[in-house]
Amino acid sequence: MTPKRTKPAQTPALDVSKELRIQKISAGTVVDHITAGYALAVLQILGITGANGEVVSIAMNVQSQKLGKMDVSKVEGRELTSDEINRIAMVAPNATINIIRNYEVHQKQRITVPDHVEGIVRCANPSCITNRERGITSRFAVVERTPVTLRCNYCQRVTSHDNIIAQLLGKSQQLAQQ
Amino acid sequence: MKLRSQNLVSIDDLTTEEILTIIDRAKKMAPIARSGKVSTLLQGRILATLFYEPSTRTRLSFESAMARLGGTTISVADVSSSSVAKGETLADTIRTVENYCDIIVLRHPQEGAARWAAEVARVPIVNAGDGSGHHPTQTLLDLMTIQESQGRLNNLNVGMLGDLRFGRTVHSLAYAITRFNDRIYCIAPEGLELPQEIAADLKARGKQVIQTRDLLGILPQLDVLYVTRIQKERFPSPADYARVGGSYRVDLALLEHAKPTLDVLHPLPRVDEIAPEVDQTKHAKYFAQMFNGLLVRMAVLSMLLEA
Numbered sequence: 001m002t003p004k005r006t007k008p009a010q011t012p013a014l015d016v017s018k019e020l021r022i023q024k025i026s027a028g029t030v031v032d033h034i035t036a037g038y039a040l041a042v043l044q045i046l047g048i049t050g051a052n053g054e055v056v057s058i059a060m061n062v063q064s065q066k067l068g069k070m071d072v073s074k075v076e077g078r079e080l081t082s083d084e085i086n087r088i089a090m091v092a093p094n095a096t097i098n099i100i101r102n103y104e105v106h107q108k109q110r111i112t113v114p115d116h117v118e119g120i121v122r123c124a125n126p127s128c129i130t131n132r133e134r135g136i137t138s139r140f141a142v143v144e145r146t147p148v149t150l151r152c153n154y155c156q157r158v159t160s161h162d163n164i165i166a167q168l169l170g171k172s173q174q175l176a177q178q
Numbered sequence: 179m180k181l182r183s184q185n186l187v188s189i190d191d192l193t194t195e196e197i198l199t200i201i202d203r204a205k206k207m208a209p210i211a212r213s214g215k216v217s218t219l220l221q222g223r224i225l226a227t228l229f230y231e232p233s234t235r236t237r238l239s240f241e242s243a244m245a246r247l248g249g250t251t252i253s254v255a256d257v258s259s260s261s262v263a264k265g266e267t268l269a270d271t272i273r274t275v276e277n278y279c280d281i282i283v284l285r286h287p288q289e290g291a292a293r294w295a296a297e298v299a300r301v302p303i304v305n306a307g308d309g310s311g312h313h314p315t316q317t318l319l320d321l322m323t324i325q326e327s328q329g330r331l332n333n334l335n336v337g338m339l340g341d342l343r344f345g346r347t348v349h350s351l352a353y354a355i356t357r358f359n360d361r362i363y364c365i366a367p368e369g370l371e372l373p374q375e376i377a378a379d380l381k382a383r384g385k386q387v388i389q390t391r392d393l394l395g396i397l398p399q400l401d402v403l404y405v406t407r408i409q410k411e412r413f414p415s416p417a418d419y420a421r422v423g424g425s426y427r428v429d430l431a432l433l434e435h436a437k438p439t440l441d442v443l444h445p446l447p448r449v450d451e452i453a454p455e456v457d458q459t460k461h462a463k464y465f466a467q468m469f470n471g472l473l474v475r476m477a478v479l480s481m482l483l484e485a
Binding site for chain 2: 125156
């Protein structure tokens with residue numbers, strides 16, 4: 001029997017004065033303004049599976065003035081490295097990183113997608129020299145920022161956003177298995 | 179005139195003015211090439227050729243160009259018997275070979291190999307083909323042949339026929355010919371169309387890319403028909419090749435529908451995409467291309483070596 005389709009509930013605004021959707025954290029990182037639907041991808045990129053006891057909160061598809069809808073994730077006890085922030089930029093180019101110390105925002109950083117990207121992902125072209133030669137770092141020009149699309153400096157082929165996400169998620173799964 | 183870039187990896191390394199200057203210099207090389215004598219322009223200079231893929235025309239014409247200008251060529255007879263067979267990286271090979279020469283001509287099966295070599299090398303690198311990437315000296319000789327025959331490079335309807343997906347010569351030509359013209363016609367069997375990113379690039383530059391399978395319908399409009407071979411060696415399987423192999427052929431019956439001034443070009447080698455009977459017609463320009471290849475390479479070597 002086909003399940004009856006129901007209309008999705010209207011997403012309420014994230015208004016902490018009326019409803020505390022996610023608790024404040026004492027120390028760690030809040031990744032805000034994540035592209036709606038990508039919070040789990042961000043966690044996966046950070047290698048967070050929940051199996052190692054990390055305390056993580058996420059909110060998905062909450063209303064945002066800037067983005068319409070957005071995701072938020074809070075990771076306790078961990079401040080993200082610049083490499084991790086660069087990888088998050090590939091899937092959530094509008095995100096904001098808030099470093100929290102003692103319940104206060106210690107540092108707020110808006111993610112910026114750079115003009116050039118080095119080493120974060122591989123070129124999607126299997127015949128590209130960067131996929132065959134040892135000791136070479138992949139280098140790309142960013143051709144589109146939302147969603148991020150890259151063009152290889154060497155073979156000039158385009159690596160799509162879907163391919164970038166697949167690579168980043170695949171890489172984090174490998175790291176989690178190690 | 180000194181070229182802006184130390185290397186020639188892609189036709190986009192050259193300004194339009196540089197392209198025209200190279201063609202002019204190539205024309206001036208014709209008396210030297212035909213003289214049966216050797217110039218002293220590049221005397222004492224050494225060219226190294228590194229060909230990781232088979233080549234007849236490109237390799238011989240570079241070597242002949244260097245010899246005609248008084249220089250010397252060194253090369254690895256068979257890369258599979260060199261240190262590459264022991265797992266040496268391209269970067270290490272380049273760093274070794276550059277000690278023995280003043281300029282390197284490289285053909286490599288991987289796209290982007292020449293760009294990487296140019297990053298590593300202290301001497302100029304000339305890309306003689308990188309996988310299905312670029313082949314800029316081929317494009318220069320194509321442009322020279324078109325200019326000689328048509329008397330101009332602008333206001334031309336240029337059609338590219340055949341394997342537009344894997345054929346590196348058409349990729350470079352598409353970028354180059356649209357510097358002079360607002361549109362290009364692409365006639366390819368299914369699955370062998372011009373790569374999407376190249377078509378998108380050209381459109382972003384305000385150019386019109388007209389894709390069709392109807393060669394007969396488009397032929398009467400064309401001034402130049404650039405024919406390419408379907409490259410069997412770049413297909414993943416013989417079955418994939420069999421689907422498109424032999425799907426087009428330029429012959430006398432077809433050319434009856436063309437302008438009398440149509441030029442038929444081909445980078446060669448050909449298999450059966452141009453009938454031998456076409457060779458005797460005024461349309462056939464592919465053997466003129468081969469001679470122009472020598473002249474263009476003489477010009478490029480002399481300009482990169484600032485002679």
